[in-house]
Amino acid sequence: MTYSKCLLSPSGKPREMYVLKSTLRYSMQEKLNTLRDSQEFENLERICMEGGRRILVVGGGFLGSSLSSALLQLNNSLEHKNTIMQTFVESVSLQNYLPGYLTAHMADKLEDKGLVMYPDCLVTSLSRQEADGDPSHAGALQVKLMQSGEHELVDVDYVVLASTNVQPDVRVAVRAGLEIDSKNGGVLVNSSLEAYDGLFVAGNSASYYDQALGRKRVDFYDNAVNSGLCAGQNMACDDGRLMRYMHQPMFRCALPGTGVLLEGIGIIDSNLATVGVWLSKRDEVSRKPLSETSFERGVIYYLRNNIVVGILCYNASECLEVARDIMSERLSFEEASKRIMLAPEPWTRIYRTK
DSSP, X not given: OOOSOEEEOOOOEEOOOGGGGGGOOGGGGGGEEOXXXXXXXXHHHHHHHHOSOEEEEEOOSHHHHHHHHHHHHHHTTOSSOOEEEEEOSSSSTTTTTSOHHHHHHHHHHHHHTTOEEETTOEEEEXXXXXXXXXXXXXXXXXXXXXXXXXXXXXXXXXXXXXOOSEEOOOHHHHHTTOOBOTTTOSEEOOTXXXXXXXXXXXXXXXXXXXXXXEEEOXXXXXXXXXXXXXXXXXXXXXXXXXXXXXXOOEEEEEEXXXXXXXXXXXXXXXXXXEEEEEEEEEOTTTOOEEEEEEEEEEEEEEEETTEEEEEEEESOGGGHHHHXXXXXXXXXXXXXXXXXXXXXXXXEEEEEEX
């Protein structure tokens, strides 16, 4: 059977958690959740609803932090609460994405909710706990954490591996002789999502050229939907006038129970210079703005050579569409900040990094 056109869009899989894979055994599978499909999320909810468990979330990215927050909120409905722990190789969760002042603020929020954190730790192995006569430890796991060359054993009942990034599935592409992006992963395509005549690639498997940010591969759901629509329209095109994929995909990360909703577009990387525009605190009596902020609402601009390459909306969803336009126009911070009016200037405070 032959076809004139084809769309390649495999789902991919969560990126493996460093060296941990080599220590896992089949006998531990019922105590381990890798969040690979909807069934595993349902399994996690079922385990948590039983209550009284020690649950460890491995990973300090958006998924791990959002999941830890959600599990803490679930505790509010339980008679026997779970102990929720999170471990990550960074000094604080979300360190790779958010400026330091904000990660510290969010860590305090989660700690106040009862999260037990193990920062700067590498999980080196998981093993069945040896019988010690304590019935509460029956069937539990021992997690070995390494920090500064020292090891610590932590007893848990359940482990969740929360890998934020997706490893694209390019096996079919490799067998077909398609060119693979050695830097970003995925199949190299043009701005119309075409690998070669009649063969299109969409979703996290496509490494495409963005006129504002250069070549990139995106894991976001928003990208999967919109790149699929663009590729489908191009496949149905009869006159040869292919659409360019111009959409700037966004991601959303909610931290339930903390009142925090993060929505980002472009390159969200704490290694870049950032300028945060935050709503200031208000005097309780006069209601006048103060010189400080409580980080309840703001917009963070990520800059490269003073050009905005990423925008993060913090409880500011109404700014998202304007942020998408800014990303396409390659504006400086001074130009971009005039387009997003979070509040009158006297009511805002500026936080800069680098």
